[in-house]
Amino acid sequence: MTTHQETVEWLLRRTAELLSAPVAGLSPDTPFSQLGLSSMQSVELAGDLERWSGRSLSPTIAYDYPTIEAVAAYLTSPDEQPDEQPAEQPAEQPAEQPAGRPDAAHGEPVAIVGIGCRLPGADGPAGFWNALREGVDAIREVPAGRWDGEALYDPDPDRPGRMNTRWGGFLDDVESFDSDFFAISAREAARMDPQQRLLLEVAWEALEDAGVPASVLSGARAGVFVGASTYDHGASLLSSGAEPEAYDGTGAALSVIANRLSYCLNLRGPSLVVDSACSSSLVAVHLACQALRAGEADLALAGGVNVITSPRIALSFSKGRLMAPDGRCKPFDQRANGYVRSEGAGVVLLRPLSAALAAGDRIYAVIHGSAVNQDGRTNGLAAPNRPAQEEVLRSAYAAAGIDPATVDYVEAHGTGTAVGDPIEVAALATVLGPGRPEERPLRIGSAKSNVGHLEAAAGVAGLIKAALSLHHGELPPTVHFTKPNPLLGLDRLPVVVQDRTEPWPSDGPAHSPGTARRTAGVSSFGFGGTNSHVVLSSAPPQPAPGGSSGSGGGLHLFPISARSEAALRRRAAALAAVARGRAGDTAWLAGAAAAAALRGDHDRHRAAVVAASPKSSRPR
Numbered sequence: 001m002t003t004h005q006e007t008v009e010w011l012l013r014r015t016a017e018l019l020s021a022p023v024a025g026l027s028p029d030t031p032f033s034q035l036g037l038s039s040m041q042s043v044e045l046a047g048d049l050e051r052w053s054g055r056s057l058s059p060t061i062a063y064d065y066p067t068i069e070a071v072a073a074y075l076t077s078p079d080e081q082p083d084e085q086p087a088e089q090p091a092e093q094p095a096e097q098p099a100g101r102p103d104a105a106h107g108e109p110v111a112i113v114g115i116g117c118r119l120p121g122a123d124g125p126a127g128f129w130n131a132l133r134e135g136v137d138a139i140r141e142v143p144a145g146r147w148d149g150e151a152l153y154d155p156d157p158d159r160p161g162r163m164n165t166r167w168g169g170f171l172d173d174v175e176s177f178d179s180d181f182f183a184i185s186a187r188e189a190a191r192m193d194p195q196q197r198l199l200l201e202v203a204w205e206a207l208e209d210a211g212v213p214a215s216v217l218s219g220a221r222a223g224v225f226v227g228a229s230t231y232d233h234g235a236s237l238l239s240s241g242a243e244p245e246a247y248d249g250t251g252a253a254l255s256v257i258a259n260r261l262s263y264c265l266n267l268r269g270p271s272l273v274v275d276s277a278c279s280s281s282l283v284a285v286h287l288a289c290q291a292l293r294a295g296e297a298d299l300a301l302a303g304g305v306n307v308i309t310s311p312r313i314a315l316s317f318s319k320g321r322l323m324a325p326d327g328r329c330k331p332f333d334q335r336a337n338g339y340v341r342s343e344g345a346g347v348v349l350l351r352p353l354s355a356a357l358a359a360g361d362r363i364y365a366v367i368h369g370s371a372v373n374q375d376g377r378t379n380g381l382a383a384p385n386r387p388a389q390e391e392v393l394r395s396a397y398a399a400a401g402i403d404p405a406t407v408d409y410v411e412a413h414g415t416g417t418a419v420g421d422p423i424e425v426a427a428l429a430t431v432l433g434p435g436r437p438e439e440r441p442l443r444i445g446s447a448k449s450n451v452g453h454l455e456a457a458a459g460v461a462g463l464i465k466a467a468l469s470l471h472h473g474e475l476p477p478t479v480h481f482t483k484p485n486p487l488l489g490l491d492r493l494p495v496v497v498q499d500r501t502e503p504w505p506s507d508g509p510a511h512s513p514g515t516a517r518r519t520a521g522v523s524s525f526g527f528g529g530t531n532s533h534v535v536l537s538s539a540p541p542q543p544a545p546g547g548s549s550g551s552g553g554g555l556h557l558f559p560i561s562a563r564s565e566a567a568l569r570r571r572a573a574a575l576a577a578v579a580r581g582r583a584g585d586t587a588w589l590a591g592a593a594a595a596a597a598l599r600g601d602h603d604r605h606r607a608a609v610v611a612a613s614p615k616s617s618r619p620r
Helices: 004-019 040-054 068-076 124-133 186-189 194-209 232-238 248-252 254-265 280-293 312-319 353-359 386-400 420-432 455-473 566-579 586-598
Strands: 112-120 221-228 269-274 299-306 344-352 365-373 410-412 442-445 495-497 519-525 530-537 556-562 606-613
Touching: 004 040, 004 068, 112 124, 112 194, 112 280, 112 353, 112 455, 124 194, 124 365, 186 248, 194 254, 194 299, 194 344, 221 254, 221 566, 232 248, 232 312, 254 269, 269 280, 269 442, 280 344, 280 365, 280 442, 280 455, 280 519, 280 530, 299 455, 344 455, 365 386, 365 455, 386 420, 386 519, 386 530, 410 455, 420 442, 420 495, 420 519, 442 530, 455 519, 455 530, 530 586, 556 566, 556 586, 566 606
Parallel strands: 221 269, 221 299, 410 442, 410 519, 442 495
Antiparallel strands: 112 344, 112 365, 299 344, 365 530, 519 530, 556 606
C-alpha cells in the first residue's frame, strides 16, 4: 500500500503535467479548480490515479475531495472503505448520529393539500401533470418583448456581448396583473417586481385548489416561505437613471415577495424569502415544515418564483460554459453539456397531517422529513460535493424515519451536466442502494428535462412533480434521455432513469409491514453549495368527499364568484377548461361542486352552472 506522502508526490507531479506547470508552484492544500484544473482534466486525473493506485475510483474524486491533500488522505486512511461501487460495497453507516441529527422522535408528517403552479407550457397542476405524462418539451426561443435572442446568440460565447443559447423556458405573459383583485393601485403595481405579482396569483390558486377560502385566513398564524433569487427587475429599476418613485423600494426588494402575500391575505405567521440559489424553494419547504412542527404556524404557503427579464445572467453563465448550446437540459444523458434557464412559480399549501385529515382536505402527498446542509470547501465555489450530498440524504431519511432502501423514486436535481450528474447519482446509490432488492432498483428523473431549470423555483417544481406522481400512481418520463452518461456507472448501480410513463413501481403489496405504499425523495442543490432533500409518501386512505360513494349522479349546482365581472368570466372559462379535461368523471363534478359551494369565498360578482356531468358544464 502506498503511503500518504507518496500519493501526494504522485498527484503533484501528474497535476503539474496536466497543467504544464512546475511542481514547485503547486500547493497540496489548494483546491484543484484554483490550481487551474478543468473539469475534463479532473476526470483525466481520476483515471490516471485509478490506474496508478490499482483502486476503483470515482471519476469525480477531485470534486468529492477537492485538494491533493484531501485525495491522499482519503486513499491512505486506515479505515477508508471503497465507496465508488456503492451497490456492491456500500459504505458503513455511522453507528451514532451526530449531534443535532433527528432521533427516533420524528415530527408529525406534513400534508400537501393545495398546489398552484405556472410553469413553461403548463398552467396549474392538471396542466403540468398532463405535460409531464406526455413528455412535453416546453423550451422555446426567447419571446418577443424580452430581448433579441438572435442578435445575442453566437456559438462562441467568448465574443463580447454574446451567449451560446437563444432558448429558455418562458411563460406566455408576465406583464398582465389584476391589481384591483389584490387591492393594489395601478401606480404601485407598475413598480412591482413581476415575481411579486406572479407569486400572489399562484399562491391564490393554491388556496383555491385546496378549497381554503382566503377570507378565513385573515389574522391566522399562516406562514409564507418563498424561494427567490433573480433580481432582474430590481437591477433595472434602480439603475435606470429615471427619477425614483415612492414604490421603488418595496417594488424591488426580494423580501417583499413573501411579505406582500402575507400583507394581502393578512397572515400573521412567519414570512420570509430564502435565497440559496437553485435550492431556494426546497429549502423554503423545509423551513415551512419546521415551522409547522414547532407550532410557529398552523398552515403554510411554501414555494418559489423566478422571472427572467434580462439576458445578463445567461450571458455570464454562457461565458462560464454552464449553458447547454442546444438549450436543453439532458439529465443523466451522455450528451449532458449544461442547462437552460427557465421561469415560473410554484406554491404548495401545507398543513400538519392530523389537521388535514380532520378538515377533510384532499391530500396530494405527505412530507415525512427533510434536511438541508452545505458543501463546505469544495473544488470551487460552484462545484458540487458528493460526501455532502450523501450526508443530506442520510439526514433527511433519518428525519423521516424511512428506510432509504424502500424509496421507489427520487426526483433528482438533474441539471444535465457532465460532472454534476455523476456526483448526484453516486450519492443516491451510496445512500439509497444498500439493501435494495435487485428487481426493484431506484428510479430517478428530473422535471428540468421538460421545463428547464427554474433556478430558485426549481425545487418546488420537482416537489410538485413528485407529489402529483404519488397522487396519480404513475411515473412520467425524463425526456431527452437516449443513452446514459457512461460516468454514471448505471451498469453496476441499482439505479435506473425513468424514461417512459409507467404505473408506480410499488403498487401492489407493501414492501414490508408499516412501510408506505409509495415513497419518493426530491433533491435540490444550490450552486453556492446549499443542498436540500425532502422525503414524501402517498396520502393515507381517505373517505369520499361528504361520505358519499363517489357515484356523482344527478344534477349539481356549481357556484362561481369573483371580485369583478372580467375576473368572473376568466374564472368560469378556466373551470370549464378543467371540466373538459374530466369529461367522463361525474364523481369529480360532485366533489368539485361541493368544494366550490362550501370551501370557497363568495365574492360580489356571482354566477352558477347546473350540470349533470363535466361535459355539460359551460361558462355563463
